[in-house]
Amino acid sequence: MTDEVPAAPGRIVLLTASHRVAPGLLSWPAWQTLRTADRVLCSDRDHPQLPYLREAGVTVEHPASVGAQDLVDACAGGRTVVVIPSGAGDGGGGAGDGTLTDGLARLAGSGRVQMPDLELLPGSYDLPGARLLDLVHVMDRIRRECPWSSTRTHKELAKYGIEEAYELVEAIEDGDADELREELGDVLLQVVFHARIAQDGLDEGSEPFSIDDVAATIVEKLIHRHPHVFGDETAETPEEVKAHWLRTKAVEKQRDSITDGVPLTQPGLALASKLAGRVRTAGLNVPLPTGDGIGYDLLALAAQAEKTGTDPETALRAAARTYRDAIRAAEERGRARN
Structure with missing residues (x-):
């Protein structure tokens, strides 16, 4: 009499992907797993990854739902089943289907079921700054659907920009990191809000622009004003960096006076200090x-x-x-x- 060799438990792979990365841009391990899996399941027929999987020759099944017991049964005989959770890639965060993972946890805890190996495989990761895409998306929806936000103008929001800037300075001077993070977000909101208003192009005589245009403008300015970083010039001290900045800024602006560009609406002491600084720097x-x-x-x-x-x-x-x-x-x- 020979001992029976227990059947291999199989493997369940939950494939997650960041909705902040373009669909189809999956990691090589993710593509390898998808191409070699025995079955690939996704209950969401509108999942953004599906067109790219079909293009790559990956067959995807669309059950009405993916149950824990059914999934365990599907792995019998050592088979590998990949599950693409609904919401992984469309703004749901890609963290997986909570109902499915809870069901698998209950089966494992019962001790009555031989569980397949369970693997969480990230197909893509957020890049630095990726959450800014969420902010743009949320602001876009608020602008469309909120009765108050949808009717705001640049002039109506101007006072909030001043208030938020002062609150940011206060957080910096208080040295409160949590408060600083929140106030930076409030200032960032003002930037995104104004850019979204400009995108509608409602002001007469002005061309519409978007948050991408705003970002492109500051990126170009930063590169141009840092030739010691992005160009052939050198700067060893903060004073040399400032000299580069002022020199390139002067060429860009081509102002008639050193007082051009100094906002007269800023607080009086700041205004006086700024003018004195311009005079001193110019050697006048x-x-x-x-x-x-x-x-x-x-x-x-x-x-x-x-x-x-x-x-x-x-x-x-x-x-x-x-x-x-x-x-x-x-x-x-x-x-x-x-």
């Missing part, structure tokens, strides 16, 4: 105007701060925070006495 001898009033005193202080490498706005905010803390301490003492 322009005496500060004098006159009666606190404004001229503040102008002189801002220019002196810029000369010493101090941002007057940051310095004043720091002093104001100290003053605020002193006010709160005085309030606490008053409440304690009462």
